[in-house]
Amino acid sequence: MKQVLETGFDGVALHPARLGPTDQKALLGTLREAARAAPPYRPRMPRTGQLWSTMQTNLGALGWVSDVKGYRYEPRHPVTGEPWPPIPDLLLGLWADLAGYAAPPECCLVNVYRGEKARMGLHQDRDEAATEAPVLSISLGDTCLFRVGGFARSDKTKSFRLASGDVLLLGGPSRMRFHGVDRIVPGSSQLIEGGGRLNLTLRRVTKP
Ligand code: MD3
Ligand code: FE
DSSP states (O other): OOOOEEOSSTTEEEETTOSOHHHHHHHHHHHHHHHHHSOOBOOBOTTTOOBOSSEEEEESSOEEEEETTEEEEESBOTTTOOBOOOOOHHHHHHHHHHSOOSSOOSEEEEEEEOSTTOOEEEEOOOOOSOTTSOEEEEEEESOEEEEEOOSSTTSOOEEEEEOTTOEEEEOGGGTTOOEEEEEEOTTSOSSSTTOOEEEEEEEOOSOO
């Protein structure tokens, strides 16, 4: 059994370097190929239409999208109109090993952080009907400073670093905690040419 770091939050388990260099490179290659079919795009915020500082794409039957109309899951890429590419077997295997949830994930949201300004504000993941399913997060490339709080935005938060190959399982009573990415640490990984960070979140959307 590989090492698990207790985070102090019930239901939040960090698996440092769960993916070794070989798996990280293989996964990155698969994602590059998927990105040709489903190019990352810069989403807009609901209501204001403000552009996000990150870019996004998805893999799987359902993709999470954000635009002026709101947040929702869609079976097709909003720019190309094509179905999202399939979730790679390596990720389905990680979910089967770690999620403790019988049904497979339906969505792999890919967040692309490039440059000093890329961040993600404190939020809750609450667009999934399957709230009893965990979220599994995989980090690739530059380390990020990541923050987990409570169930109200103003609750006190705790910061962690997520490095390339780290896998974070968020479930049980912590599934609805506020969380966000404060910044990435430039030059902290050589995995991605030109720097930057990719975060993959595997989600079950519908109740099985
Ligand atoms: C759910 N992504 O895409 S990892 C997101 O690194 C998102 O790109 C971040 O938040 C990223 O929605 C963070 C996923 C995550 C982290 C902590 C959580 C999901 C969580 C804590 C509670 C519930
Ligand atoms: Fe989130």
